[in-house]
Amino acid sequence: MKAFARVHPAVSMLYFLSVLLISMFLSHPVLQAEALLGGVLFCATLGRRGTALRDIGFYLPLFLMVAVTNPLFSHNGVTPLFFLNGNPVTLEAFLYGFALAVMVIGVLLWCKAYSEIMTSDKFLYLFGKAIPKLSLVLSMALRFIPAYLRQARRVSRAQKAMGLYAGKSITDRVKNRMRVFAAMVSWSLENAMETSASMKARGYGKKGRTNISLFRFRSADGALLGVCVLLLAVSLAGAVAGITKFTYYPRVDKIETTPAALAVYTAFGLLSLLPFILEVKEALVWNYYRSKI
Amino acid sequence: MKKDILAVFGILLIAAVLVNGTHIQSVDEYYLTHIDDITPESETVTLSIRCDTILQNYDDLDPALRSEEFVPPDGVILPPAKYVLREGDTVFDILDRAVRYNKIQLEFQGAEESPFGSVYIQGIHYLYEFSCGPLSGWMYRVDGVFPHYGCSRYELHDGQNIEWVYTCDLGQDVGAEWMGGKQ
Numbered sequence: 001m002k003a004f005a006r007v008h009p010a011v012s013m014l015y016f017l018s019v020l021l022i023s024m025f026l027s028h029p030v031l032q033a034e035a036l037l038g039g040v041l042f043c044a045t046l047g048r049r050g051t052a053l054r055d056i057g058f059y060l061p062l063f064l065m066v067a068v069t070n071p072l073f074s075h076n077g078v079t080p081l082f083f084l085n086g087n088p089v090t091l092e093a094f095l096y097g098f099a100l101a102v103m104v105i106g107v108l109l110w111c112k113a114y115s116e117i118m119t120s121d122k123f124l125y126l127f128g129k130a131i132p133k134l135s136l137v138l139s140m141a142l143r144f145i146p147a148y149l150r151q152a153r154r155v156s157r158a159q160k161a162m163g164l165y166a167g168k169s170i171t172d173r174v175k176n177r178m179r180v181f182a183a184m185v186s187w188s189l190e191n192a193m194e195t196s197a198s199m200k201a202r203g204y205g206k207k208g209r210t211n212i213s214l215f216r217f218r219s220a221d222g223a224l225l226g227v228c229v230l231l232l233a234v235s236l237a238g239a240v241a242g243i244t245k246f247t248y249y250p251r252v253d254k255i256e257t258t259p260a261a262l263a264v265y266t267a268f269g270l271l272s273l274l275p276f277i278l279e280v281k282e283a284l285v286w287n288y289y290r291s292k293i
Numbered sequence: 294m295k296k297d298i299l300a301v302f303g304i305l306l307i308a309a310v311l312v313n314g315t316h317i318q319s320v321d322e323y324y325l326t327h328i329d330d331i332t333p334e335s336e337t338v339t340l341s342i343r344c345d346t347i348l349q350n351y352d353d354l355d356p357a358l359r360s361e362e363f364v365p366p367d368g369v370i371l372p373p374a375k376y377v378l379r380e381g382d383t384v385f386d387i388l389d390r391a392v393r394y395n396k397i398q399l400e401f402q403g404a405e406e407s408p409f410g411s412v413y414i415q416g417i418h419y420l421y422e423f424s425c426g427p428l429s430g431w432m433y434r435v436d437g438v439f440p441h442y443g444c445s446r447y448e449l450h451d452g453q454n455i456e457w458v459y460t461c462d463l464g465q466d467v468g469a470e471w472m473g474g475k476q
Contacts, residue, residue, distance in 0.1 A: 075400040076419065083323040085316050086389070087400055171296040247357040250398075250419035 002046060002117070003282040004275040008221040009122035011228065016114045018232045019272055023106050026235075028244040030255060030265050032102045038272025039109030045279045046116050059108070063101045070097025076249040096248040113275070115142060125213045132205030140195060144188070151187060155180050224274075231271040238264030326393040329377035336378040336451035340391050342371035344420055344459035346429075346466045353426035353461060363419050370418045371395055373454075384433055384455055385412045385445035392417065404445050411443020420459060428463045439469040 004012065023035035047055070070093055072084070077092025120139040127135035156176065159165060165176035203209050238244050243261045246253050270277075331337060345368035347354055358364060376387055385401075392399045400421070402413040414431045415422055422430035433444055434456050440447050449455070458467045 076398075076416065076421065078398070078419070080320050080323070080398075082320060083318040085403070086323075088323075088398065169297050171300055249357060250363060251357075253357075 003278045004042075005117050007224060008215055008217050009118070009126050010217070011221050011225045012117055012122075013126055014225070015228050015274070016110065016118065018228065018235075020107060020110050020114075022232075022235055022239075022268060023103060023110065023272075026239050026244040027099070027103065028246045029099050029102070031235075031244060031268050032099060032106060034265070034269040035110070035272050036102050036106035038269075038274075038276065039106045039113065041273065041276040042113045043109050045276060046113060059105055062108075063105050066101035066104050067094070067097040070094070070100060074249075078251050092248050092250065092252055095252055099248070115146065118142075121213075122215070125211070125215060128205075128211065136196065136199060136204065140192060147191075148184065148188060151191075152180055152184050155183050155187075224278075227274070228271065231267045231274075234267035235264055235271065238267075324393055324396055326390055328390060328394050329379070331375060331377055337375040338378050338382075338387060338449050338452065339373050339375055339454045340371070340387055340457070341369070341373035341455070342397070342417060342457040343368050344370060344418075346459055346461045347420070347425050349466070350425055350429075350461040353429075355424045358419065358424055371397060371457075378449055378451060382449050383445045384435065384447045384449060385414075385443075387449065387455060388414070388433075388444065388457065404443070407443070409443050410446070412445035413443065414457075417457065417459075425459070425461045429459065429461045431457060432460050432464055432467060432469060433457050434467075434469070439464065439471070441471065 007015075019035065019038070023032060043055070044052070071089045074093045074096065075087045075090060077088070077090030079091040080088035081091055081094070082089055120143055123139045123142070124135055127138075159176065159180065165172045165179070199205075235244075238260070241260065243256060243258075243264050246255075329335065344364060347364050348366075348368050351359070354364070371391065374391075376391055378387070389399070391397075397418050398416070399414070400416045402415055404410060404412050407413045414433075416424070417431060420431075432439060433447075434440075435447065435449070436454050460467045460469070464470075
């Protein structure tokens with residue numbers, strides 16, 4: 001089971017926000033590598049068997065594409081490898097592209113984990129009272145892509161069942177995609193209107209309307225919140241102190257190994273591995289109890 | 294199946310155009326530019342590259358560039374020297390040849406990508422546009438005058454003096470008045 005899914009929404013929201021913001025805005029290679037590792041392990045515990053290979057098939061080419069694109073457009077750096085149309089293609093640009101790819105894939109994986117854990121009911125529980133309109137729009141936007149893919153598959157299957165574009169030829173398949181896409185555009189517009197009308201009909205956002213929610217703030221949530229805030233504070237202190245500053249151009253900085261820097265790396269490493277550690281702990285406890293039966 | 298073959302053919306065509314349009318050189322090949330020897334009858338021009346204005350605005354400079362390796366203490370990146378002028382050479386041709394010969398880094402935007410229809414110099418010696426404040430970048434003057442057009446459209450004549458200067462204030466601090474900026 002997903003141990004992290006049972007955490008109180010306020011704590012998991014704070015957790016996701018802190019990891020995402022740090023990995024997006026502090027462009028330090030160590031922190032980004034840690035965020036990527038944490039994201040991979042987290043998604044591995046969430047994923048159903050069989051989706052892993054498909055995920056690798058998606059993320060690996062994306063990773064390579066981002067990493068290789070940067071040196072084609074950015075020619076700064078002191079170590080030219082070769083020259084392309086008179087402009088240098090440099091080692092620094094490659095390294096920067098590599099770091100960028102680590103960051104992009106890490107953030108994507110964390111967003112994937114976010115959408116698995118922070119379901120719409122949790123999001124509406126947190127923000128539905130304070131900002132009803134915005135939180136409805138946000139929760140619709142966040143579930144848009146999964147819902148869109150589901151519907152697209154349905155439309156495509158329906159077309160195939162009618163005997164359209166059932167051939168193996170690539171051009172046929174591309175044509176099928178185009179037709180499905182055209183249908184999906186009008187579906188998504190209509191769906192958004194219907195959802196908001198339906199929520200309105202239920203009196204969503206009206207004064208005096210109450211909600212039932214099963215979330216309770218347990219002592220374990222409090223402990224997790226404390227750990228999160230502590231680790232976040234150490235990471236942010238590192239950012240304020242300038243430890244997480246890192247430049248790639250014109251020459252790549254050395255990675256700092258002072259005690260303060262190591263403390264920041266450890267803090268963020270622990271922060272990004274927290275869900276995985278929690279999952280492993282739960283599994284160990286479960287096995288321990290089973291062994292006693 | 295016929296349609297598929299056509300699609301594959303189209304993709305191959307695009308790939309061929311892309312490969313044909315790129316020109317790859319090794320580092321040694323790139324720097325192995327020979328400069329013609331100056332003979333009594335050859336036409337020559339003088340070229341220099343300076344970045345004095347950065348020294349006056351050191352606080353605005355990108356912290357990663359604050360070292361004598363990137364900003365020479367006297368502001369001279371390339372001291373004035375004579376280069377042989379070939380038929381139809383523009384300011385950009387001379388600059389390109391000179392930086393290759395002296396192994397100075399250069400990044401430019403090609404004439405076909407630039408909205409000005411001329412090559413645009415983005416950075417010389419790791420000093421880029423916007424490296425030293427929002428109004429900074431490279432400009433050139435020929436015989437003391439800042440031309441109103443790009444460096445690959447300026448054809449040179451015998452004995453002209455080209456200076457590439459780094460500005461931190463849209464040219465105001467190097468004596469170009471026509472760029473506007475603050476009065």
